[in-house]
Amino acid sequence: MSKLLAALLAVCVFAPSVLATTAAVDHPGSLPLLLGVEKVRAELGLDSLQRALLDSIRGEYRSSARKLTNPMPSTPQERAAAQQKLLQLNEQFNKRALSVLNPTQRAKLSSMEARFLGATMLYSPSVQAKLKLTGEQKSQIEAIRQKGISYVGKINRKFEEGKIGQQQRLQLLRTRRMTQGEEMLRVLTPEQRSVVLALEGKKVAG
Numbered sequence: 001m002s003k004l005l006a007a008l009l010a011v012c013v014f015a016p017s018v019l020a021t022t023a024a025v026d027h028p029g030s031l032p033l034l035l036g037v038e039k040v041r042a043e044l045g046l047d048s049l050q051r052a053l054l055d056s057i058r059g060e061y062r063s064s065a066r067k068l069t070n071p072m073p074s075t076p077q078e079r080a081a082a083q084q085k086l087l088q089l090n091e092q093f094n095k096r097a098l099s100v101l102n103p104t105q106r107a108k109l110s111s112m113e114a115r116f117l118g119a120t121m122l123y124s125p126s127v128q129a130k131l132k133l134t135g136e137q138k139s140q141i142e143a144i145r146q147k148g149i150s151y152v153g154k155i156n157r158k159f160e161e162g163k164i165g166q167q168q169r170l171q172l173l174r175t176r177r178m179t180q181g182e183e184m185l186r187v188l189t190p191e192q193r194s195v196v197l198a199l200e201g202k203k204v205a206g
Contacts, residue, residue, distance in 0.1 A: 013086040023087055024123045024145060027113065030090055031097040040112065044105045053100045061093040061125030076157075114199040121199065122188075131192045140187045148180050 021144055037055045068086055073079040085105070098106055114121050121127050122141050133141070152173065159169045185193055 024142070025087075025091065025099075025125045025127070026126045027090075027094045028117070028120075028123070029113070030061065031094040031109075034113075035097055035100075035109075040109075043112070044101070044108055046105070050100050054097060057093060057096050057100070060090070064089055064093075076153075111199070115201050118177075118198060118200055119184045120177065122184045122196065127199075131188070131195060132185040133188075133192070137187050141184055142185075144180055144183050148176060151176055 014125065032054065035044075035046075036058050041051060065086060068082045068089075073082045098109075101109065114127075122131075123145055128138060128141075155164070155169055155172050155176075158164045159166070164172070185196065
């Protein structure tokens with residue numbers, strides 16, 4: 001389970017900021033990495049040709065991602081630029097990975113992502129459209145996301161300055177991600193919350 005979550009959230013190979021906040025895209029993680037997890041492959045029922053194609057795509061993705069960290073970015077500005085390039089790389093390779101799947105497999109994969117992303121799936125434009133969020137709701141959710149990005153930057157600076165350790169940083173980011181989820185659920189109507197909780201696979205009271 002932990003390997004599955006790690007692969008899903010592997011947006012940035014040099015800063016675990018996605019543990020606290022998520023990009024405002026439909027697939028915030030690396031699908032080539034996620035689709036390399038055997039448990040995911042088995043649940044999707046991938047055939048041998050699909051597995052081979054995805055292995056090739058994953059290899060290309062890893063090679064391209066490594067170029068962004070070799071040498072490792074040394075300044076906050078360089079890291080921010082590299083992370084932006086990696087997000088663009090993710091989008092490109094995610095499309096290629098999705099093209100290998102059939103419609104049924106793509107729908108099942110989206111369901112799996114929702115279970116692990118929790119309420120942060122609300123950053124996804126397609127989820128927002130499905131819930132028919134109002135302009136005000138979208139603005140409130142984006143404000144929560146931006147606040148999370150600011151928090152992540154503060155925590156990462158403390159880590160870089162040696163004020164906190166790696167485990168403390170990860171715990172703070174995980175806690176922040178959970179808090180963000182709770183904040184976003186409060187933005188929704190009761191009906192919208194029920195849909196989100198159902199997507200997460202949670203029982204809805206009443």
